[in-house]
Amino acid sequence: NKHHAERAAPGSERLHESATEVFPGGVSHNIRYHEPHPLYVESASGATIRDVDGNEYVDYWMNHQTSVLGHAYPTVVEAVQEQAADGLHYGTPNETGLAFARKILEAFPAAERLRFTSSGTEATMYAVRLARATTGKDHILKAEGGWHGGSSDLSSAVHSPFDRRTTAGLPPGVEEHVHAFPINDEAAVEDLFEQYDVGGVIVEPMLLAGGGVECEADFLTFLREETRRRDAQLIFDEVVTGFRVSPGSYQARVGIEPDLTTFGKVAGGGLPIGGLAGRADLFERAKPNANVPPEQAILAGGGTFTMNPMTATAGLATLEVLESEPVYEHTESWGERVRSRLAEIFEERGVDARVLGTSSLFCPHFEPEAPLTDVKAVETATNRSALVEFHDRLIDRGHYHLPGHMGSVSYQTTEAQLEDLLESSEEVIQELQAEGV
Ligand code: PMP
Secondary structure, X not given: OXXXXXXXXXXXXXXXXXXXXXXXXXXXXXXHOOOOOOOOEEEEEEOXXXXXXXXEEEEOOHHHXXXXXXXXXXXXXXXXXXXXXXXXXXXXXXXXXXXXXXXXXXXXXXXXXXXXXXXXXXXXXXXXXXXHHHHOOOEEEEEOOOOOOOOOHHHEOOOOOOOOEOOXXXXXXXXXXXXXXXXXXXXXXXXXXXXXXXXEEEEOOEEOOXXXXXXXHHHHHHHHHHHHHOOOEEEEEOOOOOOXXXXXXXXXXXXXXXXXXXXXXXXXXXXXXXXXXXXXHHHHHHOOOOOOOHHHOOXXXXXOOOOOHHHHHHHHHHHHHHHHOOHHHHHHHHHHHHHHHHHHHHHHOOOXXXXXXXXXXXXXEEOOOOOOOOHHHHHHOOXXXXXXXXXHXXXXXXXXXXXXXXXXXXXXXXXXXXXXXXXXXXXXXXXXXXHOO
């Protein structure tokens, strides 16, 4: 078995076996499954995780890319412990949540109001609904291969072939109102605008599930102009890029003001989070006292666990570190170092590969048979099993990646750990070459 991890993890193996009697396939989230079995993690601190068998790994998965500060960052832990003693959640407004919301709005100058959700999935679901409701137009455009969470609307065109619904059980007709375009293809977007009455366009500036392909700045500008001209809302899904790439997220980097921004992951400091932010006028009909007939009222955000003080506290503490410490510079330069050194290693060893990613994120793609300018190319024209094999062997050497997925450095990742990763990467490449894999 090519994918067999060499590191002994009998405890994880046993727990996984037991988990197959509890969870479908032994996991509560499909992407967390990998061969031969997932690792059961017992604790995490700094840049490392420790499994139940006592193995330590430098972590490049970082809780689905949420933990830019690394694990158990001291000021975050302290703040959360203090809050826990005052109650986990009240289900009422609270000042911590308000302060947290203000901080988030400061980061998105185009946004005047926000609503919290408990996940990125809900954030994008409500954003799309808000776009339809405020424009009165039912059709939504999304990027091919864009993963915005599992809501019915946005579950189409996630995996190639992109022209069909990609999961079973969606309400009939859903995909008739959601249409996918390849990123960086202006003509394709224009065609869709010509064919359908489009109320909103949702896009990630960098597609995480698309292996890190990025929208070109010109393409994002085009989307901004086109949505304005056609009276549609432009939604930037910054669940991944938000609070990661710069204090103003990706939109500040490219100087574009979307109508709506969805955020999640990093903002919650490791606890469940999501939300949507935008101009005040877009939320008028979402107010509890909106003076509109019920069918005009808009449901935007909310839920039992929204604005809970634990997430708000972890989020605030995290955003404070992002403001006071050189986190962006550090993670960007570490990320750049990994990307460029990996590329050099591949080049020196004659390995046909390209490394994608931005700021803290990095992902190699082997044997690209086309320019990686959209997700279709990543999905159909690269050797994904080579990537999984590469990651498996890095895990054996103590560098944890979710096999086949993007990696990221954190603020607590050390230079020595990165050098180790690069050295192991070179070793793995040599080993694979020697085996003729
Ligand atoms: N949007 C993007 C861009 C994402 O990457 C994800 C999750 N990976 C989501 C939305 C959904 O977020 P959540 O998993 O918190 O529901």
